[in-house]
Every structure is written in structure tokens, then in C-alpha cells.
Amino acid sequence: MTIRVRAPATTANLGAGFDVAGAALGLWNELEVREEAGTIDESHLGVRAFALYASPAGRSFDFVDRIPRERGLGSSAAVVALGLVAGAAAAGIDPSVEELLAAGLELEGHADNLAPALAGGVCLTYDGRVARIADDLPASPIAVVPEAHVNTAVSRGALPNTVPRADAVFSVVRAALLGAALAANDAHVFAAALDDRLHEPYRSEHAPHLGEIRGDLPRGALGATLSGSGPTVIVWAERADAERVAGELGARYPAHEVLLLEVTATGAGVF
Secondary structure, three states: OEEEEEEEEEEEOOOOOOOOEEEEEEEEEEEEEEOOOOOOOOOOHHHHHHOOOOOOOOOEEEEEOOOOOOOOOOHHHHHHHHHHHHHHHHHOOOOOHHHHHHHHHHHHOOHHHHHHHHHOOEEEEEOOEEEEEEOOOOOEEEEEEOOOOOOHHHHHHOOOOOOOHHHHHHHHHHHHHHHHHHHHOOHHHHHHHOOOOOOHHHHHHHOHHHHHHHHOOOOOEEEEEEOOOOOOEEEEEOHHHHHHHHHHHHHHOOOOEEEEOOEOOOOOEEO
């Protein structure tokens, strides 16, 4: 039996939705599992995830990686999602998204990436629960991906234990606006939500182009957010202007990869 699975990239936080909000993006990693003897790297995240449901012995694993690694686009979450879904398929079971999340969280560690990788769309995660709240966002995501890598643990270590009350209030307001924008599918409210003072300022050293882009948004862009720990920045554009905005960003940052993407309603699954 051959099992083929794919899983999407993700962007987490969406500004002030720190450690809670995430969206699946239409950039896919794939895994093919075949019943044949092969050399198995048992330390591979995807193989370890597969082994949570089925034995990898007597199987070969072929991973296709399209999501840039250590750039804030959920590459590790996608790999874990691939292994979980393939392992469940091999075991002949159909776990819920929350069951898959619980199984894989020790390997991945970031529920705000793993949940949308598994469920697709836009998800909120809290207390081990997943609230899949929308199929899409009211804007087109454009990823500006530098060549530099950022280690998530190092980036998280830069965050302070406390923040000024004014910054906390600022971020709470933006998080509330984010929820309202998703509920109403309102691009203007979404634009008002795209800022943060809880984590982004402390990670900006590794993503200086976040401030540059926010200070001079291309016409048609609603705002910009740091994707996960960075260094990738997601520029959110009006749908009608997305191609032009992506072209302008590509001209501004010729050393970076600029990807015009879409939020995908589909999460990890067999294909």
C-alpha cells in the first residue's frame, strides 16, 4: 500500500494573536509512504510523528519539502502533520483534528502552527482545543522571505517576561479587532488589527524589513505581520491589488523570495 499525504505552510500569530491564531497557506509539503524495505531515519520529525500511530518498520518515506525551513512558515508543523495523517491512514483510523494535535504537540510544540496545518483555514488554539473559525481571511497574503534563518527557541528567548500596560492594552485591542474582522470578513477592520506590541517589537532585530514595509506600505496593502518567529513577513493586500503589491515588493527586495499565496481551507490529508 502506498500512502500520499500533503500538508500546508502556516503563518502564526497574525499580529496580536500571539500563540493563538494561525492560518494555512497554499504552499505544500508532501510525503509518500511505501511498503518496502528502506533506510529509515527514525530521528526525522515526520517519521517520529508517523510512529505515534503505526510502525515505520518495513516502509520507505519520501518527503518533498517546498516550505522554506526556519523562516516562520510552519515547516516543522507541516512535517509533523504529514507524519500524523500518514500514520493514522496506515493504522486505518480517522482521529479528529484535536486528537491529532494532542498527539503531535510534543513533537511540534506550536499549536498555533500545527492546528491550521491539520485543519486548514484560520484557527484559534486554546487549552488543547481548536476553533476553526474561517476558511479564509479578507486579504491576500504575500510572503517576503529572507535568506536568513531564525531559530524559534532563540527568538522566543528574546521576549520579555512583562510588558508595559499600555502595550498590553494595545495588543488586546488588536486581538479583539482581529476576531471581529474574521467574524465580519471585513478588510478594513482586519487592516486595523495588523499590529502588535507583545512580541513583534522584540523579534524585529531579525526582521528589519517588517518596520520598513509598515513604514511605506505599497498601495493596496492593508498591513504587515511577522510570520511566526520570523524572519518572514506577511504583507496583506487587497485582493484586486495583490499581484501588483507582490511585484513591488519583489522589486524592493530582490534578495528575498516574494511569494503571492492564498489562505487554503484544506489542511493535511491523503491525496
